[in-house]
Amino acid sequence: MxxxxxxxxxxxxxxxxxxxxxxxxxxxxxxxxxxxxxxxGLVNGFEHPLFGSGLGTFGSSAGQKYGYFSYTSMDSVYVNVFAETGFLGIISFVLFISYGFANFVYKFFSEKKLIYLFLGTSILAILIHIFVENLFDVWGITLNFWFISALSEVLND
Known part of the structure; x- marks a missing residue:
C-alpha cells in the first residue's frame, strides 16, 4: 500500500x-x-581503523556538546560508531544490536508465534532506520529498542 x-x-x-x-x-x-x-565519518574511521578516534569525539551528541564535531548530527549511527570506535567497535556494535532481531527470528521459525514476528520486525525497522538517522539520540526510541531487545531474551511462551 x-x-x-x-x-x-x-x-x-x-x-x-x-x-x-x-x-x-x-x-x-x-x-x-x-x-x-x-x-x-568514513575517512575518520579509516584514519583510526582499529579503535576509532574515541567515544564522544565524532558526530554524537557528546561530540557536539564538547566541540569535537561542529555539524548537527552524523545522521547514521553506524557511521558514527565506526568513526568513534573503528572496526572493532562497529563489528561489536552490529553483533550486539542485531542479537535481539536474530533471537526473534529464531523463536518465530521454531515456535511459529506471531508475537515474535512483530517484535522482530520492530527491531529490524529500527536497525534499518539508524542507517540514515541517529535515532539513538532520542531517549524514547532508545528505551523502546533496548526494551524490545530484552524481550527477545526473556519472552519464552
Whole structure:
C-alpha cells in the first residue's frame, strides 16, 4: 500500500525522486549535507581503523556538546560508531544490536508465534532506520529498542 502512495501523492513522489537526482547528491556531498558527513565519518574511521578516534569525539551528541564535531548530527549511527570506535567497535556494535532481531527470528521459525514476528520486525525497522538517522539520540526510541531487545531474551511462551 505504501509503495502505491508514491504514485498517488505528488509531493511524496517528488521527494523520493529528488533523493536520486544528481544535483541533490552533489549538493549533499559538497555543502555539509548528509553524504558529506558520512564521507567525513568514513575517512575518520579509516584514519583510526582499529579503535576509532574515541567515544564522544565524532558526530554524537557528546561530540557536539564538547566541540569535537561542529555539524548537527552524523545522521547514521553506524557511521558514527565506526568513526568513534573503528572496526572493532562497529563489528561489536552490529553483533550486539542485531542479537535481539536474530533471537526473534529464531523463536518465530521454531515456535511459529506471531508475537515474535512483530517484535522482530520492530527491531529490524529500527536497525534499518539508524542507517540514515541517529535515532539513538532520542531517549524514547532508545528505551523502546533496548526494551524490545530484552524481550527477545526473556519472552519464552
Amino acid at each position: 505504501g509503495f502505491f502512495a508514491i504514485y498517488i501523492i505528488p509531493v511524496l513522489r517528488l521527494r523520493i525522486i529528488s533523493l536520486v537526482d544528481p544535483s541533490y547528491i552533489q549538493k549533499s556531498l559538497d555543502s555539509g549535507g548528509r553524504l558529506f558527513r558520512w564521507k567525513y
